[in-house]
Amino acid sequence: MAAFVAVIEQGGFSKAGRGLRVSTAVVSNRVARLEERLGIRLLNRTTRKVALTEEALSYFEDCKRILGEVEAAEGKLTAGADRPQGVIRISAPVTFGRQHLAPLLPGFSRRFKGIELRLHLSDRMADLVAENIDLAIRLANLPDSALVARKIASCPRVLAAAPDYLRRKGRPQKPEDLLAHDCLLLRFPGSTQFQWSFLEGGGKSQTIAVKGRMDSDNGDALTEWALAGEGIILKPRFEIREEIADGKLEVVMEKYPPPAVTLSALWPQGPFVNPRTRLLVDYLMEALKDWPAPQEIRD
Numbered sequence: 001m002a003a004f005v006a007v008i009e010q011g012g013f014s015k016a017g018r019g020l021r022v023s024t025a026v027v028s029n030r031v032a033r034l035e036e037r038l039g040i041r042l043l044n045r046t047t048r049k050v051a052l053t054e055e056a057l058s059y060f061e062d063c064k065r066i067l068g069e070v071e072a073a074e075g076k077l078t079a080g081a082d083r084p085q086g087v088i089r090i091s092a093p094v095t096f097g098r099q100h101l102a103p104l105l106p107g108f109s110r111r112f113k114g115i116e117l118r119l120h121l122s123d124r125m126a127d128l129v130a131e132n133i134d135l136a137i138r139l140a141n142l143p144d145s146a147l148v149a150r151k152i153a154s155c156p157r158v159l160a161a162a163p164d165y166l167r168r169k170g171r172p173q174k175p176e177d178l179l180a181h182d183c184l185l186l187r188f189p190g191s192t193q194f195q196w197s198f199l200e201g202g203g204k205s206q207t208i209a210v211k212g213r214m215d216s217d218n219g220d221a222l223t224e225w226a227l228a229g230e231g232i233i234l235k236p237r238f239e240i241r242e243e244i245a246d247g248k249l250e251v252v253m254e255k256y257p258p259p260a261v262t263l264s265a266l267w268p269q270g271p272f273v274n275p276r277t278r279l280l281v282d283y284l285m286e287a288l289k290d291w292p293a294p295q296e297i298r299d
Contacts, residue, residue, distance in 0.1 A: 001063050003030035004042060007050055008060055009132045019132070071274065085114035088276050091128070092137040095219050095239045096263070097121040100291070101137060101284075108283050115276055123219050124188055128268050134277045136266045137284075139236060141259070147266045150281060152288050155236040157258040160249040164229040172232070172253055175208045182231035184222045185215035196234055198256040205259065234258055238292045263288075 006016035007027060017024045035042050042056040052060055071086070092101050098121060105117055120126070120133075128136055128147065136147075139155060159172075165182075172178050175198045185194045197207045212231055216222055223240060226233040227248055233240075243249040265281050267274075 001034065002067055003027045004034055005060065005063050005067060006132075007031060007043065008052060009130070012050060084112055084276055084279065086274075086276050087116045087118060087134075088274070088280055089132060089134045090117065090119045090137070090280075091126045091131075091133045091135070092119065092121055093123050093139050093219065094121045095223075096137065096139055099239075100288075104284065104287050107287070108280060111283075112276075112279065115279075123186065123217055128266065134267060134274055135280060137263070138266055139261050139263050141261055148269050149264045149266045150285065152263040152265060152285060153291050154260045155238060155263055155292060156260045157234060158237050158240075158244075158251045159232055159234055159253050159258065160226065160240055160244065160251050161232045162227055162229040162248065163250055165226075165231065166250060166252070168229070173255075174253065175206050175256055177253075178208055178210050178232070181210075182214070183210040183212040184225050184231040184233045185210070185212050186217065186219060186222060187215040188217055196258065198253070198258055200256060206256075236261060263291075 003016060003020065003026075006019055007013055010016045010019055013027045013031075014024045017027045020027065031043065040055055041053050042059070043050045044053055074086075090101075097119065102119065105119065109115070109117060125138065125140070126133055126136060128134075137152075161169075169181055172181055175196075178196070183194070183196070187194075194210050194212075195207050196210050197205050199205055214225055214230055216225075219235070219239070222233050223235070223243070225231065226240075227243065232252065237244075240249055244251060265284060267277050267281070
């Protein structure tokens with residue numbers, strides 16, 4: 001049943017095998033045995049993809065529910081034990097994940113040796129349910145959703161550019177000035193325009209539709225372009241703290257700061273919460289309780 005669900009959620013037998021850490025042949029055999037026992041075809045197979053048959057739609061949802069209940073039942077037995085076991089799939093933004101999250105995970109792994117950690121770094125906001133992710137760390141002001149969220153920290157943001165760019169293009173003084181500048185933009189599928197917001201005196205906010213010649217779905221690429229003098233970036237300050245301290249980037253428009261973003265831990269809402277996920281969230285909340293440190297936001 002787990003193999004069947006994995007094939008649908010991962011979009012194929014080979015990806016399901018990698019997720020389950022078994023061969024493609026093993027996954028295929030398990031699904032075939034399940035179909036034989038049920039006496040019904042569950043999957044339509046082609047050379048490029050697999051899809052649920054009409055008869056298997058409700059069975060797939062039932063399987064997910066049953067597997068969740070089994071995992072929760074086993075989790076209750078292992079949550080308070082010395083050796084909790086199982087897999088935690090984690091999604092996090094690239095820079096934060098590389099600089100701050102990844103260094104923390106070995107400590108958790110040493111404490112809970114029976115737990116396997118699978119970390120995926122991407123600046124794209126993954127669909128936790130569709131991509132079978134247990135925990136996401138996100139750096140954003142989150143809209144209401146079906147996800148459970150715990151705030152870790154508030155992260156100030158800044159506008160910054162290389163000294164060379166500012167000598168060539170001038171230094172923007174107010175939000176409207178950005179219309180004449182090259183803004184380096186974070187783009188995802190479906191992006192049509194880019195809105196940057198700024199705080200004014202009295203707590204008012206102003207939003208500007210900015211443009212630029214270069215965009216990417218990776219925040220580190222934007223930083224590299226800014227360092228090369230290609231434009232202005234909007235970033236959490238901790239991500240470019242060292243570049244600012246070294247004079248490689250200069251903060252601009254400090255009288256109009258962008259609103260801070262929230263660093264949060266998120267997981268799917270439901271009646272059964274993976275106990276291993278709770279252990280990791282509690283560990284990260286404790287490890288990051290004083291983050292970002294004052295010196296990281298006061299350069």
